[in-house]
Amino acid sequence: MTTEAMRSVQEFILGRNPKLDRLDGDFDLIDSRAINSLAFVEFIFLLEELAGEPIDPEDLDLDDFRTLNAIEARFFTQKAA
């Protein structure tokens, strides 16, 4: 499930960034603008759907979304632990 979900996350980002051909786990998605302000809402909804848990828009920690590693740790491995 985790691998499948992370694949969907990668597809979302690569699909919106044709100039990127791969994503390293520690690549900064926000500073690089791979996820820009306008795409961020869609990205949150995608993560909600994949993780099966709501994300409170008023209580976000940006660092949870900064890299693929951080996203996996926050949304897809905590529940399994």
Next chain:
Amino acid sequence: MVVRDIEPVVLDLDRLEQMAKSDYYNPYTAFDWPEAIEADRPWMSESLTTLAGTEMWDELTRDQQLALTRYEAINFFSLNIHGIRELLSEVVMRIHERAYAGVSEFLHHFIGEENEHMWLFAEFCLRYDGKLYPAQPRLAAGSMDHLSPPARELVVFARVLIFEEIVDHYNAYMATDETLPRIAREINRVHHQDESRHVAFGRMMFTGLLEQVARRDPAEIPVIAEYLEDYLQYSIATLYNPAAYRDAGIPDALNLRRRALEHPARRAAHDQVLKRTRRFLNRSGVSVGGSAA
């Protein structure tokens, strides 16, 4: 803030300023707010809901359909409130900048009126539903930082304009929709009336700033066009709020949202909402996409 490296914006705003004065009303006393709104009437025009024209709408019970109009009305007004908050703060920061001295008089009307709209929308939401939907998360990092000063200024005022034109499409329709409760119709009507001045102003600002960008570096125009097309799509997508679907008792809200956004009937509806704005942008020389372009 200091807006540097842009030429003074000079516009003939006498007519709009006169209209702002002659059309002025006190929003705090102008409305007769009923204690409650009829639950058996839509609060938002059914044809403007995010599921209109799809089998997803037909599959809802009548109670769910009416609930969806209620919560999408609250979402629409909440989006107005958050949009105004964000855009107003940009305008407030510029009102006494040297470059905008020539339009400062009208900006005072703009700020005052937008503040009043924000109150009107919030009053409706809090009085009849006890809540606003929260603002959608945004990243503070500006994706336009690499552009020249006039291009950045153009984007700020283009966002104001786009936001207002989209909202006005909805207001104009609902202002005369007799199926709506009177207070909902009235709020849409007065907003439509005020926004017509703001849209006229916004288009003049856009044209003036675009001329500066074109003189300085026309290669920036396609970059701006791409951003504005994204902003058009983003703005439409904010109308599809999963929280509103959940509140209306509709299951599987995120999946429904995705299906609705991709539905051909909805894509056609989006093109209709954006038609006027895309036509203006394209005629101005900022080529935005979409089948209505």
